[in-house]
Structure formats: structure tokens, C-alpha cells
Amino acid sequence: MAESGIGASVPRTEDQRFLTGSGDYTDDTTFPHQTHAAFVRSTHPHASFTLDTTAAASAPGVVTVLTGADLAADEIGTLICGWQVTGKDGEPHKAPPHPVLAVDTVRHVGDAIAIVVAESARAARDAAEQVEVSYAPLPAVVSMRDALADGAPQIHSDAPGNLCYDWEIGDRAATDDAFARAHHVARLDLVNNRLIPNAMEPRSAIGDFNPASGDYTLRLTSQNPHIHRLVLAAFIQIAPEHKLHVIAPDVGGGFGSKIFIYQEETAVLWAAGKIGRPVKWTADRSESFVADAHGRDHESHVELALDADGRFLGLKVSTLANMGAYLSTFASCVPSYLYGTLLQGQYTTEAIYCEVKAVFTNTTPVDALRGAGRPEATYVVERIVDQAAREMGIDAAELRRRNFIPADAFPYPTKVALEYDSGNYRLALDRALEIADYGDFAARREASSARGRLRGIGLSAYIEACGIAPSQVVGSLGAGVGLWESGGIRFNPTGNVLVYTGSHSHGQGHETTFAQLVSDYLGVPFESVEVVHGDTEKTPFGMGTYGSRSLAVGGSALVKAMDKIIAKGRKIAAFTLEASEEDIEFSGGDFAVAGTDRSMNIAEVAFSAYVPHNYPLDELEPGLEETGFYDPANFTFPAGTHVCEVEVDPETGTTEIVNWVAVDDFGNVVNPMIVEGQVHGGVAHGVGQALLEGCAYDADGQLLTGSFMDYTMPRADDLPDMTVETTCTPCPHNPLGVKGCGEAGAIAAPAAVMNAITDALGTNAIDMPATPQAVWRALSE
Amino acid sequence: MPVNVSMNVNGRAISEEVEDRTLLVELLRETLRLTGTHVGCDTSQCGACVVHVDGRSVKACTMLATQAHGADVVTIEGLAEGGKLHPMQEAFRDNHGLQCGFCTPGMVMSALDLVARNPDPTGPEVREWLEGNLCRCTGYHNIVKSILAGASTMRGGS
Numbered sequence: 036m037a038e039s040g041i042g043a044s045v046p047r048t049e050d051q052r053f054l055t056g057s058g059d060y061t062d063d064t065t066f067p068h069q070t071h072a073a074f075v076r077s078t079h080p081h082a083s084f085t086l087d088t089t090a091a092a093s094a095p096g097v098v099t100v101l102t103g104a105d106l107a108a109d110e111i112g113t114l115i116c117g118w119q120v121t122g123k124d125g126e127p128h129k130a131p132p133h134p135v136l137a138v139d140t141v142r143h144v145g146d147a148i149a150i151v152v153a154e155s156a157r158a159a160r161d162a163a164e165q166v167e168v169s170y171a172p173l174p175a176v177v178s179m180r181d182a183l184a185d186g187a188p189q190i191h192s193d194a195p196g197n198l199c200y201d202w203e204i205g206d207r208a209a210t211d212d213a214f215a216r217a218h219h220v221a222r223l224d225l226v227n228n229r230l231i232p233n234a235m236e237p238r239s240a241i242g243d244f245n246p247a248s249g250d251y252t253l254r255l256t257s258q259n260p261h262i263h264r265l266v267l268a269a270f271i272q273i274a275p276e277h278k279l280h281v282i283a284p285d286v287g288g289g290f291g292s293k294i295f296i297y298q299e300e301t302a303v304l305w306a307a308g309k310i311g312r313p314v315k316w317t318a319d320r321s322e323s324f325v326a327d328a329h330g331r332d333h334e335s336h337v338e339l340a341l342d343a344d345g346r347f348l349g350l351k352v353s354t355l356a357n358m359g360a361y362l363s364t365f366a367s368c369v370p371s372y373l374y375g376t377l378l379q380g381q382y383t384t385e386a387i388y389c390e391v392k393a394v395f396t397n398t399t400p401v402d403a404l405r406g407a408g409r410p411e412a413t414y415v416v417e418r419i420v421d422q423a424a425r426e427m428g429i430d431a432a433e434l435r436r437r438n439f440i441p442a443d444a445f446p447y448p449t450k451v452a453l454e455y456d457s458g459n460y461r462l463a464l465d466r467a468l469e470i471a472d473y474g475d476f477a478a479r480r481e482a483s484s485a486r487g488r489l490r491g492i493g494l495s496a497y498i499e500a501c502g503i504a505p506s507q508v509v510g511s512l513g514a515g516v517g518l519w520e521s522g523g524i525r526f527n528p529t530g531n532v533l534v535y536t537g538s539h540s541h542g543q544g545h546e547t548t549f550a551q552l553v554s555d556y557l558g559v560p561f562e563s564v565e566v567v568h569g570d571t572e573k574t575p576f577g578m579g580t581y582g583s584r585s586l587a588v589g590g591s592a593l594v595k596a597m598d599k600i601i602a603k604g605r606k607i608a609a610f611t612l613e614a615s616e617e618d619i620e621f622s623g624g625d626f627a628v629a630g631t632d633r634s635m636n637i638a639e640v641a642f643s644a645y646v647p648h649n650y651p652l653d654e655l656e657p658g659l660e661e662t663g664f665y666d667p668a669n670f671t672f673p674a675g676t677h678v679c680e681v682e683v684d685p686e687t688g689t690t691e692i693v694n695w696v697a698v699d700d701f702g703n704v705v706n707p708m709i710v711e712g713q714v715h716g717g718v719a720h721g722v723g724q725a726l727l728e729g730c731a732y733d734a735d736g737q738l739l740t741g742s743f744m745d746y747t748m749p750r751a752d753d754l755p756d757m758t759v760e761t762t763c764t765p766c767p768h769n770p771l772g773v774k775g776c777g778e779a780g781a782i783a784a785p786a787a788v789m790n791a792i793t794d795a796l797g798t799n800a801i802d803m804p805a806t807p808q809a810v811w812r813a814l815s816e
Numbered sequence: 817m818p819v820n821v822s823m824n825v826n827g828r829a830i831s832e833e834v835e836d837r838t839l840l841v842e843l844l845r846e847t848l849r850l851t852g853t854h855v856g857c858d859t860s861q862c863g864a865c866v867v868h869v870d871g872r873s874v875k876a877c878t879m880l881a882t883q884a885h886g887a888d889v890v891t892i893e894g895l896a897e898g899g900k901l902h903p904m905q906e907a908f909r910d911n912h913g914l915q916c917g918f919c920t921p922g923m924v925m926s927a928l929d930l931v932a933r934n935p936d937p938t939g940p941e942v943r944e945w946l947e948g949n950l951c952r953c954t955g956y957h958n959i960v961k962s963i964l965a966g967a968s969t970m971r972g973g974s
Contacts, residue, residue: 046909047909052917053920054920055905056851056891056893057852060854060918062851157835234916234952237855237856285916287854287856288952288953542953544915708912709912711958712957716953716954717955720952743859743861743950744859748861748952750946751942751943751946751956751959751960752940752946754943754957756957756960780955
């Protein structure tokens with residue numbers, strides 16, 4: 036068991052198909068009689084328009100051209116935001132209508148206007164060019180400050196001043212008082228640059244409709260097929276839930292961007308019903324750039340008040356958060372409850388106050404992206420801590436140690452609504468510094484200096500709230516859904532096991548990790564366990580995968596189901612072995628009568644359950660299949676320290692990351708190999724944000740970074756080898772003691788990189804992405 | 817205008833009528849149903865579509881099918897023999913060189929061309945070679961490790 040159980044780096048089950056080209060991604064499927072869709076998209080950031088589809092409708096191969104007017108005629112609803120944030124004034128946020136196809140006004144470049152369905156993808160694209168759109172341009176607003184200015188163009192009539200909400204958290208009076216007592220105040224203005232998610236697989240969907248049964252099927256790139264089904268059924272109202280089958284097969288990365296219910300997937304499903312044939316759409320990358328929800332895009336002013344010893348007395352943060360042109364599916368909660376609640380960081384800061392204005396602009400909608408609010412919070416906290424350290428002449432690591440929440444202080448109630456459950460922040464910091472040889476940095480800096488290079492070192496002691504869940508908590512904060520997870524265990528008569536999870540794997544390796552968990556817990560061979568996910572007709576209703584929640588919440592649901600399996604197995608064994616149920620002990624897959632050599636293997640129990648020839652049927656049901664739903668008591672709180680060391684060439688402004696150390700506390704770890712891989716990928720995302728990636732619009736609202744030619748994705752030679760280790764304080768409130776690892780790197784990395792660069796440059800006058808040009812300019816000024 | 821294209825794909829002779837503007841990747845995915853070769857962008861940047869044409873790695877999204885007329889084409893489906901993974905595929909699995917799997921076929925095909933030209937590459941040489949292949953999941957750390965391990969096995973190392 037050891038080589039495949041909990042704690043073993045088992046090679047992944049799913050790799051065989053991915054490595055041989057036999058994966059099953061949405062675009063890989065072709066249905067008989069399938070048609071293809073192309074979208075007509077706005078080329079203007081803000082305009083009213085009229086449409087003439089006559090030429091397109093009669094173009095070769097075209098089946099139909101559908102518009103917003105057709106949607107209205109069919110009484111199809113608009114897209115929704117599933118989390119209602121309440122502002123300072125007690126009023127709910129503004130969520131103006133987000134049409135599936137724009138009706139008379141477009142609000143960002145790429146806004147979908149019409150769907151063209153044809154016999155081939157080429158015919159659909161050719162015909163889309165023939166849809167005549169007459170635009171009457173309206174004044175557009177791109178920057179948040181312009182959007183909030185008096186007299187700014189109004190994007191939605193029901194969002195005055197382009198304000199979505201003005202929200203606050205923390206204690207303003209207590210924080211003002213802390214600042215009044217301060218020995219020193221550090222101040223920073225920070226930009227958290229807008230990112231474009233760029234999962235390598237573009238979004239794709241195939242809608243189908245069976246006129247005989249009235250059933251719809253949607254095969255799509257989704258991180259949460261049940262949420263897609265729920266929203267498409269209950270809110271957009273294309274078909275009721277029981278007549279809509281949603282499948283998310285192999286999905287090529289998500290990072291948040293495949294959570295949301297978008298225009299295109301919705302239109303494809305509806306169009307399939309209109310024409311009674313399958314309709315396929317696959318985004319080309321240029322569409323992904325304008326139509327996938329973007330991430331981050333904050334501007335913040337932050338102030339930290341310290342006493343003479345460097346203790347954090349108060350933290351004050353004021354943030355503008357860009358929502359883009361419409362409020363996307365979970366956009367509202369990202370710069371509020373996933374952001375402001377994390378400003379405690381790892382520290383005992385005595386008072387915190389944060390206010391956030393969420394702003395509409397004529398840009399692509401912004402929503403959750405790997406980390407979602409927590410990278411923004413960590414960036415604010417960890418940058419200001421380093422700034423304070425420099426200003427007060429205290430070593431950056433030492434300042435953190437003085438302010439860490441002590442390991443014996445958990446559970447720790449924060450000043451911003453959360454209660455941290457566990458952690459040992461100093462342990463991770465000290466280990467990271469040891470690996471990074473922090474003590475000898477001065478000598479390395481001197482050696483770099485002798486070669487004409489500037490060397491810097493940066494720390495990021497991050498924290499995140501993961502296992503996004505407790506339904507009561509998120510419900511009280513405005514979430515429209517519960518955030519539990521489901522898990523099912525079905526023993527087959529021959530003793531092998533089907534595992535059903537409501538979470539969804541799109542790179543995380545659940546088919547392996549969950550099989551390890553089940554194999555270990557139930558004592559069945561790893562090879563006898565099959566994990567099923569991503570299909571609303573196969574698995575129980577589930578909430579999907581985001582927020583590093585799958586193992587903490589979904590794995591715990593499986594534990595609940597397995598406990599029920601064991602309880603029933605005990606009854607079966609007691610009956611079969613003619614013992615009392617209380618005397619049956621379960622261990623390593625065997626049900627044994629305590630103190631005897633009589634036992635039954637769980638596979639024998641399963642066979643007996645399906646061949647109940649002499650069962651006492653009034654006491655014991657046949658079959659061995661159980662479902663568990665798990666709703667945790669709290670979030671989980673992964674935390675750790677990342678250390679980045681850089682060398683900057685002042686002549687060219689080029690930054691090279693010369694060392695990366697990550698020490699993370701994820702609680703217990705099921706598959707260390709997979710966990711390390713998650714950290715590597717997260718760090719790459721964060722390094723990309725810090726050094727390379729920056730979504731840019733021109734002043735008129737045209738996207739300047741609309742392809743991989745213009746938007747710099749991190750490549751292999753931009754990134755270092757990384758040293759990744761873990762510490763472990765098990766999560767005390769879930770049965771596995773796990774915390775989640777998928778976002779940590781993306782949360783920790785940007786501050787580590789920028790602290791290293793500002794350390795190297797000796798100036799703060801630089802924002803992300805710290806491109807060679809930006810670094811060179813910062814040095815020149 | 818329809819044109820005939822004939823070539824060897826994974827050792828099998830094929831001959832198909834296609835529209836003249838058909839890309840090699842479209843021929844592979846749509847006509848031959850070899851869907852292991854992926855399309856991740858429209859600017860020849862991501863490398864998810866890398867296949868071998870006459871032994872050299874080529875981005876199949878950047879070549880017309882007719883340009884491969886008469887060529888030997890190998891795709892990711894052509895590597896494993898009798899269900900046994902190629903050593904480079906094996907190395908990716910053993911070193912967790914893939915997560916979502918979407919960039920993986922292109923990474924493996926690109927890696928094999930590197931090893932054909934440079935059987936004993938260094939880590940930095942691997943990183944430089946992968947300039948034309950994007951991955952969003954792995955941070956490349958384990959891809960580099962996989963390619964070094966795969967190259968070592970192919971040289972007859974352990």
C-alpha cells in the first residue's frame with residue numbers, strides 16, 4: 036500500500052492518455068450532423084449599433100444567423116453574477132444586465148453581437164465577416180479613475196458613476212487610532228496589473244438537442260459542470276435542470292477562466308435547440324484574449340503604522356478594482372471577500388481597515404484568476420512590510436518574525452472576519468531562509484556588484500483562505516450558492532470501486548490523488564479504483580474546482596462516503612461472520628472479529644452485498660454504494676514563505692531570477708509530486724505577472740495585447756529551477772488535515788519578485804510587470 | 817478549390833481531397849481524426865501543434881496540408897509502440913512533466929527533435945529550445961527535468 040497510498044508520489048493515471056494523444060478535450064469530439072459557430076464581435080469599446088444579417092444568412096453553408104433580438108423573442112435570460120456584495124451604504128452592488136448577445140449597445144471590444152451557424156467552421160467565419168454592423172460610437176472609458184470622474188461617460192444607466200459598489204471591511208476608528216499612535220508610517224501606491232488567463236486549451240463548447248426527448252446536452256470546457264447546468268437552467272432558462280446534461284471532459288487548464296458562464300457557451304446551447312443539430316464553437320486564441328474573463332487589475336494605496344519596535348499597529352488600504360464592462364459570474368466577491376479578508380496576512384496587526392470601490396470600464400469583464408483576490412491581498416501586505424523594513428532599517432525577515440502570529444495562538448481571530456485555524460509561520464520562514472542561504476546574501480550581492488550587476492532578495496510570507504466553502508459563511512456574505520462538495524463510492528460486485536466526485540480535474544491530477552485516498556482508506560488496490568468526474572449525469576451535484584478546494588472539500592466528502600461504506604461493511608461482516616457489529620474491526624481492507632482470526636476482505640463484503648442470498652433483508656439492504664456531502668466548518672489557510680533572488684543588468688534592465696525557494700504549509704499531503712508541480716505552476720503564473728504579463732488597452736479601449744505576439748507569456752527560459760519544500764500543520768477541521776495547494780505559488784510569487792527587484796534597484800518607482808524597459812526607466816529616473 | 821494531398825502519417829499512407837487552404841493541423845485533426853495534435857493559438861506561438869515532418873519539428877498550424885504532400889509526418893499518436901510508451905513519453909510521466917496535458921504532445925514532439933540534434937542537452941539548452949512551446953501549468957520545471965531524463969534514457973543511460 037505504501038507505494039500508492041497517502042503520501043506517495045504515485046505517477047499519474049491520467050498521463051497515459053495525455054501522453055499518447057488520446058485525451059478527450061471538447062474540440063476533439065465531432066458529432067454526426069454537427070454544425071459550427073462563429074461569433075460576430077464588437078470592434079468598438081462602446082457603441083450603439085444596428086445589424087443587417089441578410090448577406091450572411093444567405094452565404095454558402097450557413098444554417099442560421101441569430102442575434103440578441105432572437106434571444107429576446109425566445110425569452111432567454113441574461114448572464115448573472117452569483118455573489119451579491121453589499122456596499123457601505125447597505126445597498127446591493129450594481130449588476131446591470133449582461134446580454135448573451137448584445138442588443139443595441141456594445142460595451143467592450145469583443146462583446147458578442149451575433150452567432151453564425153454553418154456547415155463548417157470556415158463557412159461560419161467567412162459568413163460572420165458578412166454580418167453588417169453599423170456602429171454609432173459612444174464615448175468609452177478605460178481607466179478606473181476616468182470612469183469615476185465627474186462627467187465620465189456612463190456605461191450602464193443603472194450603475195451611476197460607473198460604480199459597482201463601494202465596500203469596506205475592518206474597523207476604521209480603531210485603525211485611525213492606531214495611526215495616531217504610530218512611531219512610523221510606511222506608504223505605497225501599488226498597481227496589481229491586469230492579466231489574461233490563457234489556459235492553453237481555448238474555451239470550446241458543443242451544444243446538442245434531441246427533439247424526441249427534449250433533452251439538451253452541453254459538452255464544454257468547464258471547471259464546474261453542475262454550476263453551468265444550474266445557471267443555464269435556473270437563471271438563463273434554456274432548459275430545466277433535468278433536461279440538460281452537461282459534460283466537462285478533459286479540460287486543458289482553467290485557472291478560474293473556465294468557472295464562468297459566458298456568452299458563447301450559452302449561445303451555442305440555445306442555437307443547438309433552435310436548429311435541432313449539434314453546434315460546435317472553439318475559440319481561437321484571439322477570441323480568448325477579448326472574451327475570457329481577465330484577472331486582477333487593482334490600484335491600491337496602502338499605509339502601515341508601526342511602533343518604535345516595528346510592531347504593526349494598523350493597516351489602511353484603499354483599492355480601486357476594475358470589473359470591466361459587465362459583472363462576471365463571481366466577479367463581485369474577488370476584490371471584496373476574497374481580498375479584504377486576507378489583509379491580516381501572517382501578522383498580529385492590531386487594527387485593519389480596507390475600502391474597495393469596484394468600477395465598470397469599457398474593457399473585458401474581470402473575474403477570478405488563480406488566487407483570485409488573495410494574490411492582490413498578499414501583494415499589498417508583503418510589499419508594505421518590505422517597505423517598512425527598509426524605511427526603519429530593520430531586516431525584512433526579522434520584521435516579519437516580530438509580527439508573526441505565534442504558532443500557539445491558533446485558532447486566531449483576525450480583524451477582517453476570518454478565523455485562522457492553524458499554522459506555523461516562523462517555521463516556514465526560517466526553513467526558506469536556510470535553503471536560500473539568506474545569511475550569505477551580502478557576499479553574493481558584492482560578487483554581483485563586482486560584475487556590474489545589481490542583486491536583490493525578496494521575501495513573501497503569504498497566506499490564503501482556501502477550500503472555498505463553508506456554506507453558512509459564504510451565504511451570509513452574499514454567495515448565491517452553497518459551497519459544499521459531494522463524493523460517491525460505488526463498489527462493484529467484483530470488488531473494484533468507482534469514485535464519483537463533484538470536483539473537476541483540469542490538470543490537478545484528481546484521478547490519481549483521489550484514487551490514492553480511496554485505496555489507502557478502504558484498503559483496495561490503487562489499480563482497482565476509477566475516479567469519475569465532470570458529468571452531471573454520472574456524479575452527484577457538485578460545486579467544481581477552484582479556490583484550491585478539491586481535496587479539502589471534495590476529498591473530505593469522499594471520506595464521509597467511505598465512512599458510510601465501512602459502517603455498512605461492518606454490518607455485512609457481522610452478519611456473515613456471526614459476530615456482533617461492535618466486535619468488527621476494519622483495518623487495511625479487512626473486517627475482522629476482534630480477538631479472533633475470522634475476517635472478510637472488503638471485496639468479499641462487496642460481493643456478498645450484491646449476492647444477498649441469505650440476507651436478513653429487513654435489517655440489511657443489498658448493495659454497497661454511498662454518497663457523502665461535506666460542508667466544512669471553516670476555510671483552510673495554507674501559508675508559507677517564498678524567497679526570490681534576482682540579478683538585474685542595469686545596462687539592459689533585464690532581470691534574471693537566480694534562485695527560488697518555496698516553503699509551504701499545505702497541511703497533510705497525499706501526493707508530494709503533484710503538490711510540487713502545483714507550486715511550480717503557481718510560481719510561474721506569479722513570476723509571469725511580476726516580470727512579463729500585462730494586459731494593455733489604449734486610451735480608446737482597443738486591446739493592445741491581443742495575441743501571444745503582444746502579451747508575454749512566461750516561457751521556459753524566463754523561469755528558474757525551483758526548490759520546493761513543505762512544512763505541515765494539519766488542518767484541524769477536515770478529516771484529511773489538508774489545506775490545498777493550487778494557488779499558493781501565484782499568490783506568493785509577485786510580491787517576492789517585486790521585493791527582490793526593489794531591493795536590487797533601491798527604488799520603489801516601478802510597477803508590475805517589471806519588464807526590462809520598466810526596470811531601465813526606474814534606474815534612469 | 818479542392819486539392820489532393822498524399823503523405824505518410826505515422827507510417828500509414830494517406831490520400832485525401834481537401835480544400836486548398838487546409839492547414840496541416842486541420843488535416844490531421846479534422847480529416848484523419850488524429851486529435852492528439854492540439855491548437856492553442858493562432859499566431860504560431862504556443863507549440864501545442866508540433867509534429868514531425870520529415871524528421872523535423874514543425875508547427876502544424878503554420879503549414880498548409882499541401883506543403884506536406886509526399887512527406888513523412890509523425891504525430892504524438894505515432895510514438896508509442898504496441899502500447900509501450902516511447903522513453904520520452906515515459907520520462908514525462910515519471911517526472912510529472914504534464915498537468916492538463918494540452919501542451920504535452922507538442923512538448924514531447926519538440927523535445928524529440930531537440931534530442932535528435934543534441935542528444936545530451938543541458939538544462940539551459942532545453943529551456944532555450946522550448947522557446948516555441950508554451951505551458952501554463954507546470955512552470956516548465958518538470959518539463960525540463962523530463963526532457964533531460966528522456967534524453968538520458970535515449971542515450972542508453974539509466
